[in-house]
Amino acid sequence: MPKPATAASWIAALGATLLMQSVASFLTQTLPVVAPLIMASAGLAPERIGNLSSLVAFGTVLFLLLGGPFLARLGPVRTLQLGTGIAAAALLVAAMGALPALMLASLMLGIGYGPTPPAGSRILAATAPKDHRTLIFSVKQAGAPLGGALAGLIAAPVAAYAGWGAALLVAVATAVVAAAAIQPLRESLDVERDPARRIGLRDVLSPHTIAAPVAALRIDPLLPRLTALSVAFAVCQGCLFSFTVTWLVETRGMSLVEAGGTFAAMQVAGVVARILLGWLADRTGRATRNLVVQAFVAAGSVVALALLPAGAPGWVLGALCALAGFVGASWNGISLAEVARVAPPDRVSDVTSGTTLFVFLGYVAGPSAFSALVTLSGSWSLPMVLVALLLAVVAALVGVSLRR
Template sequence: MSGEEAAAAAPATRSPDAFLWVWPLAATLGIQTASSFLLRLIPTIAPVLTASLGLSPEAIGSISSVGTVGSMLFLAIGHPLIRRFGPIRTLQIGLLLGGVGLALLTPPWWAAAYGASLLLGLGYGPSAPAGSDILLRHSPAAHRTLIFSLKQAGVPLGGVLAGLALPWLVGLMDWRAALLVVALLPLATVLLVQPLRERIDVDRDAGQPIGPSVLLSPANMLRPLRLVVSSPPLRGLTLAGCCFAIGQGSLFAFTVTWLVGLGYGLAQAGLVFAVMQATGVFGRVLLGWTSDRLGSGMPTLRFTAVSACATMLALASASAAWPFWALLLLAGVAGVTVSSWNGVHLAEVARHSPQGRVGETTAGATLITFVGYVVGPAGFGLALGALGGYPAAFLGVAAVSLVAFGGLIWSARQG
């Protein structure tokens, strides 16, 4: 029996063993934080990285998008790996791939930065399907959305660490040396979660084939997407997730570069980025708790879509004339409205998944969501030149948030 089938067959009442959800949550939260830290690394040091490689500041959009392509690659082909090795081992492998990506950032070649971003994204790929597999099997149904959101709080938490630690380290030493220090984080996380591996990965299938003919087969690559498109509620949910990702990906990729262009120093821009991430930790917990109280995450997601639109409108009006505290305040609001939807969204996807197929369904939904993380930064970068700067680009993202609202309305009517 696979891990997902075991989750579907598990009894509703579980013994009060704290391992059933505390340690699995701690492990997935720790891995999510470390993975997010690695993924946020390139946007956080973007001004230094692009300058050292002789690239324009706008190039950070395409570099970040390549990382998302790496995550999408895993989501498309990686489910047999989760079955074979188990979710914890797969997450550990992802962290180690991220460490290799860090090393690839150090050569003074622009092509290496794109290769590094690809590996960082590939290493991040297991976080959604493997994490959902673990939490669905170990979380009590009454608190599932909150637990999913707590795990997803590791995303902004990793961003906080990136926004605070990386500019500080770059100020102390050469940025390439700083990357070597940062490489200790994924390695330490791999070692810390190792004691849980045997118990959490108990349902792994050592006989699952993982050769190229299996991973790259059309049946394997299309199965997650077929699960999503065959369900009307999931189609609306996934459209909304893609739209949310466009806004979140654009904001995260360009915040530091935008603020440096307004005349702020890298440390100040990093602080704004860190505030955005910090309130995102609070926001994800708040939205998860609220959704459990309401009995559904759909009202929460609809409110998030409208508030994200309003936040983007405020960002479009921001300028160098604003006091720094106002930018910090707006960044704090954006952390909740633009970047706190993920845990609630994943829990709703899991709730609408076919019995025993939550990992594959999550992979399919996340794969389409990650299209937004590709289209968002790349499109935002193009809009900067074509539409005359940041205000028009932020207005475009505000319109996309309204599309997310429409997708959620349609999903609720279908479900």
């Protein structure tokens, strides 16, 4: 007789979700990190990595819309393993190097990443102590910038010295090891799965399945406001993560390894911030208000980067990139914890999927619009300022609504 999910050690549950979040991020961030090489090999303009990043986000949207039956049938651990396998296969497809292969691989990467938010939230909502829920969710979400930092520190040097194909293979091997590592936890954490849940094409594409995540956002009046702020953060973070390496190489004259190191510093700052700001949210009990303040600081850091003179010292550039990572990539765990807090226990997956669905629409729209603006304006500064302006305006509107 398997143990109930609540009997599983929350530390083991956190370890498993943190590992899979880190690996999922490592897999998806490997592509933009090696973008200067892979785009040149495909004969594409470097800013076109934004279109591939949007395809990654669109793949995640597809899973969040249609993946509910799979999560219910397989359980969160098996669904995380399945997603990691799909993402690993995506990088093997990307290794072909042609544009159609890169487009298909990007879509598959997004589908593979899709299980990470709802499956992780389902595991932690059932196991995390309530007094430290925001901190624990934030620690788990720290895996996103941690995975990105590993991509900058590992994928960039491997790609520079052994070719971008070798960097993709390293990421594939990492995915296989991680999926095997969480297998011992499946018996305890997947105990509430529904083996009778149907996952045929008709069930997956049913109107009820598609509507469930969006309809769940009506459960609490905080959810639409929190979702709007999260989407604005997602546009900012998506553009930072998609273009930082390319921006540093193209406009600041950095080598790929130097740019990868700066990208890693941005990600590490996000890791520290997710833990620190998650702890602060638990202590203040004002998580959404904290996010509003954080949004204004993030917007200011992006504007500072956009307007930084070309001859500015390297340490100033690095510090601003780290600050942007600290405040612009540390909102996720706080947002997900707030979502889990207001959702009924049996609707955590649906509400998380609904919020994350709109977040990833922001990841779809942001990098594609950014890429188009770079092409049309011939400038990187204008799109960066507009991204910051969007975040600041949404934060102001949410802040006013909270005061009312």
